[in-house]
Amino acid sequence: MENNSSQIINQQTLLPVMESFYTLQGEGFHAGRAAYFIRLGGCDLGCVWCDVKESWDANAHPKLSVQQIVEKATEETSVNNFKLSTLNLKPLVVITGGEPLLHQLDELTTALQQAGFETNIETSGSSKLSGHWNWICLSPKKFKAPLQDAIAAANELKVVIFNKHDFEWAEIYAAQVNKNCKLYLQAEWDKKEIVTPLIIDYIKANTQWELSVQIHKYINVP
Ligand code: SF4
Numbered sequence: 001m002e003n004n005s006s007q008i009i010n011q012q013t014l015l016p017v018m019e020s021f022y023t024l025q026g027e028g029f030h031a032g033r034a035a036y037f038i039r040l041g042g043c044d045l046g047c048v049w050c051d052v053k054e055s056w057d058a059n060a061h062p063k064l065s066v067q068q069i070v071e072k073a074t075e076e077t078s079v080n081n082f083k084l085s086t087l088n089l090k091p092l093v094v095i096t097g098g099e100p101l102l103h104q105l106d107e108l109t110t111a112l113q114q115a116g117f118e119t120n121i122e123t124s125g126s127s128k129l130s131g132h133w134n135w136i137c138l139s140p141k142k143f144k145a146p147l148q149d150a151i152a153a154a155n156e157l158k159v160v161i162f163n164k165h166d167f168e169w170a171e172i173y174a175a176q177v178n179k180n181c182k183l184y185l186q187a188e189w190d191k192k193e194i195v196t197p198l199i200i201d202y203i204k205a206n207t208q209w210e211l212s213v214q215i216h217k218y219i220n221v222p
Contacts, residue, residue: 011067013107016041016058018098020069022076025094026216028137029156029182030120035092036077037222038069043098045124045143049162049188055098070111090118095131099124101150105131122158125150140173151176158184158212161195167202174208184212 018039025035042058043050054060064072077091093112095105101123109119109131120135125146138154140146154177159170167185174183185203187195203209216222 011070011107011111012065014063014065015069015103015108016061017064017069018052018055018061020072020076021222023221024216024219025092026214026219026221027186028158028184028212030092030135031212031215033092034077035094035120036073036117037094037096038073040095040097040100040103042102044102045099045126045141047141047143049160049190051189052098058098058102066108066111069108070115073112073117074115090116092120093117094120094122096122099127101125101127101129101131103130109133123150125154129153138173138177142169146173152178154178154181156182156184158186160186160188161199162188162191163195164198167198170209183209185209186212186214189214189217 018041020036020038022034022036025031025033039052039055041055041061043056073093095108100121112119113132118134119132120137121131121133122137122139124141124144125138126141126144128147129149135155136150136153137156137158138146138150139158139160151173157173157177159166159173161167161170170185185199187199199211203211
């Protein structure tokens with residue numbers, strides 16, 4: 001009884017949600033899969049090339065309860081749930097930001113998993129790791145280094161390449177992640193014409209890495 005009561009109370013916890021939408025995951029290991037994105041407000045990194053600067057101020061976004069967030073996700077992804085469940089595949093939910101780990105995510109991820117979702121996060125890892133995750137995509141940023149717990153738990157390391165010096169920086173983190181962690185290099189969008197050929201050459205010489213392309217930007221989905 002106590003557990004049930006606390007779960008009901010916990011689902012009233014509020015989180016700032018900038019936007020949520022059902023689309024395809026465009027990047028990294030799960031590229032091409034249907035995915036429901038929940039973009040939480042708040043970021044303390046200030047990357048110069050950030051393309052979602054409007055996410056930075058957590059107070060600029062409506063606060064929704066965990067219950068509201070999960071209900072909305074369930075409603076907006078319900079079309080194929082039956083087929084997914086018969087195949088034992090759960091819909092993918094990607095928690096992103098902003099920097100989602102600025103928030104304590106245990107309650108949200110517990111509720112999402114209880115509702116049948118597979119929980120993924122895209123994070124810089126620079127704040128304390130919380131939440132229950134089926135997949136952690138660590139995308140370290142130079143402006144605030146990732147913490148050790150996120151590095152150790154990462155299923156995927158995705159390094160954005162801005163210039164040729166970033167390969168060396170990528171290797172610093174590749175040396176620290178666990179041996180099963182997938183390694184991706186992704187061109188910074190505005191520099192892609194210059195750095196994509198460099199990434200291709202690098203991967204050909206360092207075959208532990210793979211290319212991540214922002215497919216969603218080519219097919220014009222969010
Ligand atoms: Fe933008 Fe992400 Fe960097 Fe935050 S961590 S400034 S949201 S790119």
